[in-house]
Amino acid sequence: MTGESEYTPPRVWQWNKENGGQFAHINRPIAGPTHDHALPVGKHPLQLYSLATPNGVKVTVMLEELLALGHSGAEYDAWLIKIREGEQFGSGFVDINPNSKIPALADHSTPTPTRVFESGAILLYLAEKFGAFLPVDPARRAEALNWLFWQMGSAPYLGGGFGHFYAYAPFKIEYPIDRFTMEVKRQLDVLDRHLADHQFMAGEEYSIADMAIWPWYGNLIAGGLYNDSATFLEAHTYTHVHRWQQEIWARPAVKRGRKVNRVVGKPADQLHERHDASDFDLKTQDKIEAAE
């Protein structure tokens, strides 16, 4: 094995602010706000504070799917939280998510605003509020929740484990890359075997389980995560995951939701903030840049 380390942990760990990782400037070993900053509140019942990472996309896809079904109560303002600039540590954001991570939602349609954080909790909250994208039959509901919580437990190995050491760490170390690649390939095989005889994660019904899993594993398989990781992982071999990823990608609400709070990629795919359905036609970055 290459990359063996001579590092011996000291008796008590010290915070080394210069560890060189891509996110070193925002990582801290303590919680809580770093500065005072009130969050903006728009005109709609639901206020989302987010960024189009896979965790953020889960929620904007759900909101666009709810609106496509005709649930006008799902109208939302999506505000951009620039996590690389530390905006998740502003006092207003920490008030609605003490964990300082996007996505976070405030529901202003309740007698006092209801805060909801953790993407899985947000998906479940919205599914129950609108009675949509979560099967009613107890056995099928249990299956949707199985996969929703599978995603919450599994994706940190993909993002914080594989993605971090394969793409973001300041130098490549074989041991963690090997360990997390093994686990991610195992997870892809779990999905592939399940999707071999199920149209969607919970069976025949598209649900919040698909919305949670697709932005991570669908994106990974389509080559959208961590440089050339799809080649490294031999993503093309997971044929049933491919079929499912393409079926979901064909949905107009998914295409819209993926653009919200996006700040990278093609300008036509970036809608930095979403306050109205017409913003998809009028306020993507290509339109804004053309008007400047």
Ligand SMILES: N[C@@H](CCC(=O)N[C@@H](CS)C(=O)NCC(=O)O)C(=O)O
């Ligand atoms: N389990 C959380 C994870 C959220 C999360 O990790 N968000 C990342 C972006 S994908 C974030 O806000 N990172 C900022 C930070 O760690 O300071 C969820 O599913 O909502």
